[in-house]
Amino acid sequence: MKTKPEIEINASTEDKIKEAARRVFTRKGYAATRTRDIAEESGFNLALINYYFRSKEKLFDIIMLEHLQLFLHSVMGIVNDHGTTLQEKIELLISHYIDMLVKNPDIPLFVLNEINADPEKLIKKVGVRAMEHKDLAIARQWKELAATKKISSINPIHFLMNTVSLTIFPFVGSPIIRHKTGLSMEQFNALMEERKKLIPLWIKAMIETK
């Protein structure tokens, strides 16, 4: 069976440039990367970037779009699955994101940055036809849970923020965390692996608090 390798060795020049751009943009952000950096990283000449992508900005938009799709895509399948419980959905989402973040730890800071730089642009470009939240399976299930009155009565937005915070923030703060704790990348990733089980437990405990 032929699986897609992380770095396509026989990729086209266009794809090689795109991958180089992805690495550099993700690491340094739009403003700090020079087209020369991308050329060097790709092993090709500066002129080829314009030959294939017309401009730095167009190339960047492609990378950003792919990142956002990676972030949003598989998620819809999870949150709108009528065959899983709410607890299972939370576990699947967290596990899915941690897997992705271990592989691509620079993405969150990159995305947060560029959204901050120009919120309107990003929102338009992704075509955030923000799914009607209330129609999703996960929303219905939350409502049912809330109706049982067994859970905290505080604004549900808090729990959404908490889930996202606990899952993503450690990756954003990874450089400081690793420096302050002296953890290696492997040890850090092992902690993240632990969190796949822990975060759902914590969320549950928070929801039942008070």
Place this chain on the structure above:
Amino acid sequence: MKTKPEIEINASTEDKIKEAARRVFTRKGYAATRTRDIAEESGFNLALINYYFRSKEKLFDIIMLEHLQLFLHSVMGIVNDHGTTLQEKIELLISHYIDMLVKNPDIPLFVLNEINADPEKLIKKVGVRAMEHKDLAIARQWKELAATKKISSINPIHFLMNTVSLTIFPFVGSPIIRHKTGLSMEQFNALMEERKKLIPLWIKAMIETK
């Protein structure tokens, strides 16, 4: 009583430029801000920036250092206070940071970014004579709590990450959160105010879980 105003109206030219630089750098990051932006924001001419600060980078370093000190400074007093309980320390820290972040919501992303851009540089510049953790009052108190065996046995780093994540991440993700939820800045800040009380409760619940 004369309190220090947010924007010093009779500040020196040097301070006015520095404040302008702080606003622009914090909002746009180092690479994306031009010295012209700072000049314009300050109301003075571009040449004065070099007259007072010699270079863009030197000015930036000053701003960054002040931000990091703002972040770290008052904290040491809290974590090393032998007169407060562990629970009180957690409450004070969270409350302190949320107050600061409501006033300066752009700082976390800014700091995280620049640390990510060059971890070594920042770590050296702040002179992170990282206080010997184990000597701090808060560390001793945590150890005492752990000795009672009444708490979870998992790696304490998780709880440190959780506290920081729950406190800071909402501010980093504020643009997306506000867009997706339709909250105004005032409503968002009201939620953050709620979290001063909630996060300590949640942390407690997490620590006692399992």
Place this chain on the structure above:
DNA sequence: GTCTATAACCTGATAGAC
């Protein structure tokens, strides 16, 4: 101290040879 003008450099983009 503050300004205008300009130097010196860098960056994105393109022309044109191969």
Place this chain on the structure above:
DNA sequence: GTCTATCAGGTTATAGAC
């Protein structure tokens, strides 16, 4: 398709008048 050479425009930094 890919490269070298170069242009056009923007950016930091400085010189010099006031």
